[in-house]
Amino acid sequence: MKASPDTRADGATPEAGATGEVPxxxxxxxxxxxxxxxxxxxxxxxxxxxxxxxxxxxxxxxxxxxxxxxxxxxxxxxxxxxxxxxxxxxxxxxxxxxxxxxxxxxxxxxxxxxxxxxxxxxxxxxxxxISQRMRYEQELNASREELRELTTHLNSVREQHRAKTAREVHDVLGGILTAIKMDASRILERAHGDDVAEITRNLIASAQEGIEVVREVSESLYPAALDHLGLEAAIRHHLERFCARHSLAAVTRANGVLSPLSPEQKLAAYRIFQEALTNIARHAHARHVRVRIDVNSATFTLAVEDDGVGLNSSEPRRGAMGLISMRERAREVGGTLSIGKCTPRGTCVTLTLPLASEGPSL
CATH class of the missing domain: 3.30.450.20 (PAS domain)
Incomplete structure (x- = not known):
């Protein structure tokens, strides 16, 4: 085959104006x-x-x-x-x-x-x-990386603020309400009239209700059980309260000894778990929740499954920032997050985190 622009594939030179000849x-x-x-x-x-x-x-x-x-x-x-x-x-x-x-x-x-x-x-x-296209791609990649760095920073600042607020709410406001309850109890011991006694009992009940609310708010801001009892205990505690609040049945299964996760990994796993439950409450219309924790020598896996309506991948929900936040949290600590359909119905959220090289420990 001749590659010269003046030559046809058959080796002949085309004549100007020849019938059917392509120029x-x-x-x-x-x-x-x-x-x-x-x-x-x-x-x-x-x-x-x-x-x-x-x-x-x-x-x-x-x-x-x-x-x-x-x-x-x-x-x-x-x-x-x-x-x-x-x-x-x-x-x-x-x-x-x-x-x-x-x-x-x-x-x-x-x-x-x-x-x-x-x-x-x-x-x-x-x-x-493709120089211009490559520049656009480089600028886009740079913008994505800057956005991820900003997201990581915002998550860190938000967690610090949550932890500080949780301590203030628990220690200060909780302490004030506890003091009110104790003082009201002493008043009740000295009350002579039924009216005063009734008012005092109502005051004690209100203070106790406030203490419960403070404990709930503090726990939602930052889980104390995560630091004191570990990730699995924090997950079970939150799941129990969540299911009671939303009338759901739950099953929790944990396989393997929980190898050491970094504090950042523990918090990221817990926040992803929280967001998965929030999505179930808001969108799934589910009746059952199943939480599975699997640990081997290399990875930690947390799966949250429900039997609700499932995801509609053909029509993604606008403003679904929770899913984006979950994926970014997983990425920040070196993990991966997959969100898919369960069989026969429902949604499955699976977080996989790499474990440190140290051997498993309690």
Whole structure:
């Protein structure tokens, strides 16, 4: 096959105006993508679009060594790929770094094939300047990374604020209510009239109700059981209260001895567990919840399953920031989060965390 733009596939030269003849040369020259022919590590042909990518005129670029048109660090790779195509008679598509006339690098996507040119083996192909697309992708990736760093920072600040608020609520407000209850109890012991006694008993009941609310709020802000009793106990405690509040039946299963997770991993796992239960209460219309904890020498897995309506993947819910937050929390501590459908119905949220290299311990 001849790769010259003036030659037909059968080797004959097309005559102007011949019936049914396709004007290949005009198509090649007017193409918006770069078209080139490489032979003996030199450029033997380039259309105007290819020349424009490199900053040369077509007459300047023809005959130039391939290394003059490729970024120095990419020369060896491009030459190797060209040699492979000639050896195997194959085609290949890849991205590389070209070199502009002014010395700057350009990103190119090329697709070349082995052909015959002027009676000798050559590589002919097309090239597209993807520099702008690569810049957009780099900017997008940088923005994503900055967003993830911001999310990590916000989560850290939020947890610090939650822990501080939980301590203040529990210690200060809880202490005030406890003092009120104790003083009211002493008043009740000295009360002589039924009216005063009744008012005092109501005051004690109100103080006790306030103490319970303080304990609930403090626990929701930061789980004290997580630090004192461990992750599994904190999960069981929260699940029990959640199911009682929402009239759900729960099953918890734990396999293996819980190997040491870092404090950050424990907190991330607990928050993901909390958010999974919140989603069940808001959207699932479930009757049963199943929590499974599996531990081996390398990974910790926490799965939360329900028998509700399940996820509708074809119509994702707008504003579902909870799912995004869960995935980001898992990523922050080196884990992965998967959310899918259960069988025969419902949703399954599975968190997998890597464990430290130390052996398992209580």
């Amino acid at each position: 290949y040369k005009a198509l090649v020259e007017q193409s918006l993508v770069g078209i080139y022919v490489i032979q003996d590590d030199a450029l033997k042909y380039a259309n105007a679009a290819f020349a424009q990518m490199t900053g040369f005129r077509p007459d300047e670029i023809v005959g130039r060594p391939l290394k003059d048109l490729v970024s120095p660090e990419a020369v060896e790779d491009v030459q190797r790929k060209a040699a492979e195509r000639l050896l195997h008679g194959s085609s290949i598509r890849y991205t590389t770094r070209g070199r502009h006339k002014d010395g700057r690098d350009i990103d190119l996507e090329v697709h070349g094939s082995a052909v015959e040119f002027d009676g000798h083996a050559a590589v002919a192909g097309v090239a597209i300047d």
